[in-house]
Amino acid sequence: MPNYLTPEGAKKLQAELNQLLNVDRAKVVAEVAEAAAQGDRSENAEYIYGKKKLREIDRRIRFITKRLDAAVVVKQDTTHGEVRFGARVEVEDENGKTSRYLIVGPDEASPSDGRISFQSPLGRALMKRKVGDVVSVVRPAGEIEIEIKAITYE
Secondary structure, eight states: OOEEEOHHHHHHHHHHHHHIIIIIHHHHHHHHHHHHTTSOSTTOHHHHHHHHHHHHHHHHHHHHHHHHHTEEEOOOOTTSSBOOTTEEEEEEETTSOEEEEEEEOTTTOBGGGTEEETTSHHHHHHTTOBTTOEEEEEETTEEEEEEEEEEEEO
């Protein structure tokens, strides 16, 4: 299954990968080598911790590499007036509360920052809708109706 990313999200993942490969991993390898030079490795906490940290970095590098290999960077098309991937959507719920969301892929989602996945219940409800449409969203606290007030693309 393709991994949809905004151009910004692809840059962030690439930057994290570069940081892990060129800075973090090299630093931990040096720390492990220094700890290994101290002698008995079986009781050397610094060596054991360093090896564990190195495994975690390598695991994250593999994960990001796979995600980037499967990535489809979606360019924003600003010519249509409906909610699509990469849209910034302003909605108002039935209680009059206004919220803004950016529709992104699962790797970029951060609901607390207003970045929701197009695969989330709210994201699915908003996709292909237009300004003025009212949609129902099922959430843990119950169903709520929201109206789309504005759609913009950056």
